[in-house]
Amino acid sequence: MNVTHTLSSFHMLRLYFFISLMCLVRSATDETCPSFTRLSFHSAVVGTGLNVKLMLYTRRNRTCAQAVDSAVLGNLNVTKRTTFIIHGFRPTGSPPVWMGDLVEGLLSVEDMNVVVVDWNRGATTIIYTHASNKTRKVAIILKEFIDKMLAEGASLDDIYMIGVSLGAHISGFVGKMFDGQLGRITGLDPAGPLFNGRPPEDRLDPSDAQFVDVIHSDTDALGYKEPLGNIDFYPNGGSDQPGCPQTIFGGLQYFKCDHQRSVYLYLSSLRGNCTITAYPCDSYQDYRNGKCVNCGTPQTESCPLLGYYADNWKDYLRKKDPPMTKAFFDTAEQKPFCIYHYFVDIITWNKNIRRGSITIKLRDKAGNTTESKIDHEPAIFQKYHQVSLLARFNQDLDQVTTISLVFSTGSIVGPKYKLRILRMKLRSLANPERPQLCRYDLILMENTETVFQPILCPKSQM
Template identity: 60%
Template sequence: MWQLHAAFQRVPMLGLCVFTCFVAWSVRADIGQECPTFTDLNFANSLIGTNLKVQLLLYTRRNQNCAENLSERNLTASTYLNVTKQTIIIIHGYRLTGSPPIWIDNITELLLEKEDINVIIVDWNRGATNVNYFKAVDSAKKVVEILKNLIDQMLANGASLDSIYMIGASIGAHIAGFVGKAYNGKIGRITGLDPAGPSFTGNPPSQRLDHTDAQFVDVIHSDIDALGYRKPLGNIDFYPNGGTDQPGCPKTILGGFQYFKCDHQRSVFLYMSSLKPNCNVTAYPCDNYTDYRNGKCMHCEAFQPRPCPVLGYYADKWKSHLIEKKPPVTTAYFDTSDKEPFCMHHYSVDIITWSKNSRRGFINIKITDDAGNTTESKINSEAATFHQYREANLLAGFYLDFDNVSKIGLTFSTRNAVGPKYKLRVLQMRLKSLSNSKRIQLCRYDFILLENIEATFRPIPCHDIAV
């Protein structure tokens, strides 16, 4: 303390400034005007366990840099809550280490950039932080009552259930479902981000998230072989990369803690990508991932007038189609890149051959733009069968997308180490962008593919031919 006093004596104005700032901060804290923050705990808290304590942190465009702590029983004291606007309630999941979710601030900022709304962060870190996962599940059930009180107060002050949108990650997805059940499924929307599997798998709909819990329920499954829930839970269930191993995540335990949480957490980052420009992730309704990979589900004409569903924030644009389905459940698949914003650009490659003998094999696809940039398809389909005068549909996915494709490279392979080399006589090759349906389809006619030798050519705009 004497060193600080000496410093103030040497630099009087600096000392006065520091002292004044300290007093000012203390006054703000004393009168309760400091910004409340998300509860920050550590692994020591997890070891001893935590008792449930919930903060409801409100952010709006008027206070987007400083949360307001709401009381679920008395909203009249709120300065910023406007119940006539849409309210998005965000609920995190289990917290083994006790630290705040790294995505909480980012998703709040992105949502407020997108629309003038209320964003309420449900901080139940005290309760979610526990080495005993089942204790956290018990705490989650108590969070439901608190959120029910909150929404009741909002309704009493003029809000409508249509305007309530809940986003829940892991256990938080099931919390949202339980709240939705309390209102007989009349809440506007629930998004489940990789809903938790442990303690919930095999439960009846009354004991987990279900498509009847809101007017529209969309779910992203990114870790169905470990921490996530495998089966469909919503009106539409998205399975990125089949819902298991996500590109860019560690494949072995040598990846450290990321090995355990990366796949599970990817659902949140995929959702946030949908809030950013230039990354509308299109998904393809399909019965399973294998059929999607083999090009059997690329076309969405069956779902017109709605196009293929889009992942994330705008998934509810597909809602009018789902209402007509009985039961209203759809599974959709797509592939992603390994880095944010995770977009992969999908193309269909339709090939008609005129070889007399049928051939089974694989087609590797490259595209090049006018500047000489090249990208190769990252989707590995099963072997396709090429029959004479029949169209074989292949799916290609590229990390890069080109407005102008100047060259296409195709390589045919049977992947047989021994035996004769084969060739495909191609009557027509058609390349169609699935991510941008307005783009001109490109074709090439009457050429031969020799096995394991890349054929590179300049495509031309397609014209229909009689086969």
């Protein structure tokens, strides 16, 4: 009897222990932060059915998401801006490497709701068509969620969608369902394949939100070439991005680096250490030739800023008909990508016309140097005619103490030419209030560096 009682007690203890363990496991599961779906390349090969997860981040839970859906809004505060981040095609099944930085960056600049739209189950496939065919279904799910927000008192003015690649067109489809009344859509290199040449109802369009801004960084491959927004930014002309591999020997980066650069340029606007200014222009060539850098002067509108603060320009766009603008700018090879623009004004007194390029190097008191090679097309130097060259530097040196110039015709053989400079002037576009620097009576021997100390330009020449 005692043995039976002992065995019975032992089994009861095991049962209690098992129940307690299950409760602990359930409790641990309930408290675990939902994370972005991580799939393998095998999943991409066999394909995945669509399943959309919505994960909410706020300043109260920056790193631990809360699962939400059209039935449960969770901690989402409908009185604040809500930003949706929508990724694109995922041919390997891995989470986007930039997602965490984008969430944190947005929360750092504004107290808002950030909703990560995880449709990795659906976007993960090696067959691009299968992913693109699911974009409208994702948009319908997002519309249902926004409808729930509106029922709880949210405003469409406070809805902001950031769509990457296919995600940009998903954003456009959502905007169409709300008759273009969403507050803002940002398209980060909207997908080109299967969307190029499509009518507005089948892609992102300027009418899909109150303000639509687009960054095109891979127009010759994975991205969309033509304008899709109220303002369309084309970094480095929109195709080959500096710092990205130019041949297939660069591996996977060769295929995705240009396409992803749009995301990293947007991220740079959130970090505060680099404000990228763009210049409205008809073409990249005109921008490079310095024909479109007059914005920001007292007589003109301010220049548009890239990224999060691009909507500061929407009031100016409302004055245009149609309210669409293309803007160009150059970037550095590495983060934070900022380029600082200067004009180099040169008046020569050569008897004969000279054609060639100029390389200019600046040095400050601390010994820091920065260089710009202005060689995208030969400059034409004529006697007593001012040539204004747009120089781009990776650093912005506050107090320039030394300047060097190199003139080159690009010819390997043949005579070496001289460029006789009557006056050279250096002026900053980013900081027009800075003193302009001049130098007079210089003779540049071709392919030979000439170093000199500039002086302040007389006010009469400013």
